[in-house]
Amino acid sequence: DYVTVYDGYTTRDPVILKFCGGGEPVPEATSSDAEILVEFTTSPYGTFLHPTPPHSLHGFQLEVQ
DSSP states (O other): OEEEEESSSSTTSOEEEEEOOTTOOOOOOOOSSSOOEEEEEOOSTTSSSSOOOSSOOOOOOOOOO
16 A cells, blocks of 8 residues: 655646555655645455455554645
């Protein structure tokens, strides 16, 4: 799983941050204007073809200021 932050409102805009945590805090991301796009990409686990692994999958919390 990872989070990508774009400097604009589409995936064609420049990437400000691409982050895959592993328990680390998410670095600060600042846009150059009023719009950003936050895209969360997750693994296919939990589907018929990819059952959920036996270990826990942690979530995340996003704070926007």
